[in-house]
Amino acid sequence: MGDFAKDINSKFESEQQKAMLNLMFTANWMSGIQNDFFKTFDLSPQQYNILRILRGAKAPLKVQTIKSRMIDRSPNVTRLTDKLIDKALIERLNCETDRRVVHIQITKKGLELLKEIPSGRHKLFTENLSNAEAKNLNELLDKIRP
Template sequence: MKDITDILKTKTNLPLAKKTVLNVSYTSNTFKDGILSVLKPYDISIEQFNVLRILRGKSGKPSNLKDIQDRMISKMSNTTRLVDKLILKNLVERFICEKNRRKVDIYITDEGLKLLNTLDPIIEQKENELTGNLSQRELETLNILLTKMRN
């Protein structure tokens, strides 16, 4: 039985749409595996990393679970569970808003910011490695095409 890389590398009778979907899915998994390999030694998942980046982007302002969920790459993520795990790791803090007790404010901690500062260059290096077979122009074209596919 051929694996997916053999199927995608050879000329097959697969319809082009199917071949494209398989290729994008396979590449997505390759990217996820690559990023996960970088995050694993830091005991953090891709989704937790995403939450930390979202909170860092708030520049010290509070966020809430709905805002974080809306900005997540994976909309299927359980944001409450992710935040709870990050709290246990002292990477984020959660406070009940004094003005509105139903509102919960979530902040990244200094420890969370330090972790992101450590991870940023390592992630950038991995991203460059994962896309290293493409020229700048090819990367620009690929981004335009992928965005077009989602719209």
Template sequence: MILENEVGIKSFRNEWQKASVSILYTYGFLSNGYETFFKRHNITSQQYNALRILRDQHPKPVSTSFMREKMLDKMSDASRLVSRLSAKGLVTVTQNPADKRLVNILISPVGQELINNIDADLGELDNLLKGLTEEEATTLVHLLYKVRESINAADEKTITTESINA
């Protein structure tokens, strides 16, 4: 009854719907916590994610397609994200010498300094889930992995069904 009251739904069709709504509702809280944290550093959580990817690849440059593939939010517009990071001086963007249609993206020294400063405070984000024990957090990670597997299987089934009906 707690979730029903929080989201204003009288009743759910079944426990799967309730679980889906609960995940989406909780995502909003978690996302707001992350955005508030990163706002203090004048970036968004997506920008931090991009800088993290670039730092992990440094000194090897990456393309926007590589970045899009590694982003936590698959709906991110990597090109726009890179443009904003470049405007802030956090990345450098150069044309790929082998393929003029691609760009090479590297984290800049300013970007590295920023992400290192942020890393010192990342423990604050852990506090968002400190209401769980470590064992519960491990279980949650496992359950969310199963959710992603289920979603991928449903997507594959939908794609297969659509191609058969086409």
């Protein structure tokens, strides 16, 4: 088991400060692992998130809707979707009733790629937690956000 204070060779003013910094440190560590994992599929974690959102949608979605459902609400959703369009993983659909509105939908190629990506990646991060500990962690994380 890691020891955050030793990992960064630091002392803290309070347990609350340590918790905040530990959370940020852990999130960055997890992000690095995710980035490495998705590189093997020529994706970023944010691009994967967009594909996952579109797979679960019952109909094509507006970019703003996609952005609101993202885990990492990047301001660059348009750039991310452009890259996915270049890879033929998603496509733009013009709205017939309003030319200003554009919808996005996943392609068959995008769905096929999602099938190649193994599920259960969360176990890399949670294998040392029991279900009760994971539940407690979820409750604490929810409590942090107003």
